[in-house]
Amino acid sequence: xxxxxxxxxxxxxxxxxxxxxxxxxxxxxxxxxxxxxxxxxxxxxxxxxxxxxxxxxxxxxxxxxxxxxxxxxxxxxxxxxxxxxxxxxxxxxxxxxxxxxxxxxxxxxxxxxx
Amino acid sequence: xxxxxxxxxxxxxxxxxxxxxxxxxxxxxxxxxxxxxxxxxxxxxxxxxxxxxxxxxxxxxxxxxxxxxxxxxxxxxxxxxxxxxxxxxxxxxxxxxxxxxxxxxxxxxxxxxxx
Numbered sequence: 143x144x145x146x147x148x149x150x151x152x153x154x155x156x157x158x159x160x161x162x163x164x165x166x167x168x169x170x171x172x173x174x175x176x177x178x179x180x181x182x183x184x185x186x187x188x189x190x191x192x193x194x195x196x197x198x199x200x201x202x203x204x205x206x207x208x209x210x211x212x213x214x215x216x217x218x219x220x221x222x223x224x225x226x227x228x229x230x231x232x233x234x235x236x237x238x239x240x241x242x243x244x245x246x247x248x249x250x251x252x253x254x255x256x
Numbered sequence: 257x258x259x260x261x262x263x264x265x266x267x268x269x270x271x272x273x274x275x276x277x278x279x280x281x282x283x284x285x286x287x288x289x290x291x292x293x294x295x296x297x298x299x300x301x302x303x304x305x306x307x308x309x310x311x312x313x314x315x316x317x318x319x320x321x322x323x324x325x326x327x328x329x330x331x332x333x334x335x336x337x338x339x340x341x342x343x344x345x346x347x348x349x350x351x352x353x354x355x356x357x358x359x360x361x362x363x364x365x366x367x368x369x370x371x
Contacts, residue, residue: 146298174358185260186299186347186362232298241351241358243289243301243312 144169146233148247155223156255163218163250165207165233175216176234176244177207186232192216203227228254258283260350260363261330268369275335275342277366281350288331289360290316290323293345305331338370 149164167173177189190201197209207218216233230251234244261280269275281288286307291299304312305325316323320338325331335342345367349360 148298178362185364186349188359188361191359234299236358241287241304241311243304243315244291244299244349244360245301246291246298248296248298 144173144235144237144245146235146245146247148231148233148250150250151248152251152253154253154255157225158222161218161220161223161227161252163231163233163252165216165218165247166214167216167233167235167245168214169235169237171237173235173237175207175209176236177201177205177216177218178232178234178246180230180232180249182229189218189231223252223254225254225256228252260348260361262346262348262363262366264366265364266367266369268371269338270371271339272337275338275368275370277333277335277346277348277368279331279333279348279350279363281331281348282361285350285352285361287351287358288325289349289351290331290333291347291349293347293365295344299347302333335368338368340370343368343370 145168147166175192178186180186190199192199192209200206230249232249233247236242288305290302293299301315303316303323320336322334345365347365348363351360
């Protein structure tokens with residue numbers, strides 16, 4: 143069975159600080175990896191995804207993530223955060239077939255202080 | 257192009273009543289997924305449907321819960337004889353019939369409160 147672990151449940155940063163949110167998954171086969179964001183009062187939106195190819199994936203709003211297969215990790219990064227990045231961030235995985243349901247981590251609540 | 261629609265957005269039921277949650281996928285999407293989010297938890301996969309077929313229901317409780325996605329109309333998640341523990345946010349997602357770049361688009365969710 144798949145599982146996803148997000149290391150930090152709450153993160154507080156100041157504007158312009160760099161961000162890295164950890165995500166590790168447990169699954170022996172080929173995986174697809176995702177980061178979703180949920181802004182206050184809104185539904186989940188896809189930030190970025192990895193299916194194959196270049197392990198460094200660039201997403202929307204300046205976010206990127208790196209797939210490190212040997213570490214079973216897919217950490218999310220942003221060099222300089224903004225107040226508007228305050229949100230809940232979820233890492234998710236499904237199997238290599240691509241159409242399966244997603245397994246989510248518990249989420250990281252990110253607060254950016256102005 | 258409208259996104260995934262869910263209704264109602266909020267639903268209050270008393271213990272023992274039935275709850276029906278509806279999900280209209282994005283136009284052109286034939287895959288629907290239901291997830292449940294309990295307080296302080298991430299989303300948990302419940303069921304995956306294509307038109308008129310249940311593909312994977314491994315995450316759905318065996319009793320009281322059922323889901324359908326008819327040929328015409330929205331997908332329905334039905335919870336019979338609700339209990340307090342069913343209180344949660346229920347999210348629907350849809351995707352197109354493309355295995356190579358499957359991306360699930362989420363609806364706004366239905367928040368179920370059981371009194």
